[in-house]
Amino acid sequence: xxxxxxxxxxxxxxxxxxxxxxxxxxxxxxxxxxxxxxxxxxxxxxxxxxxxxxxxxxxxxxxxxxxxxxxxxxxxxxxxxxxxxxxxxxxxxxxxxxxxxxxxxxxxxxxxxxxxxxxxxxxxxxxxxxxxxxxxxxxxxxxxxxxxxxxxxxxxxxxxxxxxxxxxxxxxxxxxxxxxxxxxxxxxxxxxxxxxxxxxxxxxxxxxxxxxxxxxxxxxxxxxxxxxxxxxxx
Numbered sequence: 001x002x003x004x005x006x007x008x009x010x011x012x013x014x015x016x017x018x019x020x021x022x023x024x025x026x027x028x029x030x031x032x033x034x035x036x037x038x039x040x041x042x043x044x045x046x047x048x049x050x051x052x053x054x055x056x057x058x059x060x061x062x063x064x065x066x067x068x069x070x071x072x073x074x075x076x077x078x079x080x081x082x083x084x085x086x087x088x089x090x091x092x093x094x095x096x097x098x099x100x101x102x103x104x105x106x107x108x109x110x111x112x113x114x115x116x117x118x119x120x121x122x123x124x125x126x127x128x129x130x131x132x133x134x135x136x137x138x139x140x141x142x143x144x145x146x147x148x149x150x151x152x153x154x155x156x157x158x159x160x161x162x163x164x165x166x167x168x169x170x171x172x173x174x175x176x177x178x179x180x181x182x183x184x185x186x187x188x189x190x191x192x193x194x195x196x197x198x199x200x201x202x203x204x205x206x207x208x209x210x211x212x213x214x215x216x217x218x219x220x221x222x223x224x225x226x227x228x229x230x231x232x233x234x
Contacts, residue, residue, distance in 0.1 A: 032067045039063060041077075044070065048077045050169065078194045082170045123157045123208065130217070131163045132229050133198055150214065150230035155207040160188075162201040162219070169221070170194060175203050176218040177210060177231070184218070185210045207233060 032038070039060045046054035047061055054060070064070045130151050153160075162175070172191050176184035190203035201219070210233060217229045 030066050030068050032069055035069055037063065038067060038070055041073070044073050045077055048074065048081050050167075075194075075196055082193055125159050125204070126154070126156045127161075128153060128158045129161045129163065130229075130231060133163045133165060135165060135229055150232050152232045152234050153207075155210055155212065155233050157206045157208065158204065160203050160205055162203070162217075164192060164199040164201055164219070164227075166199065168192060168199045170199070172222060173201055174220040175201070175205070176220070177205075177207070177233070178216045178218055179211075179213065185215065 043054065043057075043060045044064065045051075046057060047064060051057070064074050130153060132151075160175075170191075170193050172189060174187065174189045177186040178184050186205055186207055188203040188205035190201055192199055192201040194200075212233050215231050215233055217231050219227045219229070
């Protein structure tokens with residue numbers, strides 16, 4: 001089935017090759033110390049910034065996937081790109097923090113009445129991971145292969161890490177757990193960042209009241225694109 005929300009992403013073949021190159025063993029297999037045939041920094045930057053109009057971009061991606069020095073440069077530029085994007089988010093968060101402090105401690109704020117009933121202790125926060133690294137999105141005119149079985153996830157209060165395919169941009173995403181085309185049974189927001197080998201989206205969510213069964217995880221970005229991945233809650 002075509003995926004209209006993943007138009008322009010690297011193909012399944014190139015993404016898989018980049019994933020294989022992420023480990024130390026692959027780095028040793030393709031050292032290329034002489035930098036034979038290496039693209040310049042502008043070409044690597046075009047891959048990092050997803051500039052799909054850059055000439056011969058597919059061959060640049062193929063080279064990065066088979067050249068240890070170029071893959072290291074790709075990682076460095078990814079980190080710089082992430083820091084630039086993060087700077088704007090930090091400034092926005094600082095403004096919200098100042099506004100929140102003023103609201104909490106401002107002269108018009110009335111003291112909250114003392115609680116007479118003890119609160120229930122919150123359930124423990126469990127650590128969980130979903131790996132969709134190989135659930136690579138294809139261009140819109142191509143079908144997307146899927147593994148035979150959806151990953152399983154234990155319901156609870158979760159500190160959830162979602163591994164996304166290489167090629168996913170850093171940024172803030174909304175994660176929804178959907179069932180049978182209905183509205184979301186649970187929703188959370190978090191930030192995706194590149195850790196050097198994979199793109200990790202971290203969210204905190206509470207699935208204790210969500211019934212067990214098969215669900216679709218919808219991951220929505222700020223530019224309104226959406227990706228869908230299956231999951232089974234148990």
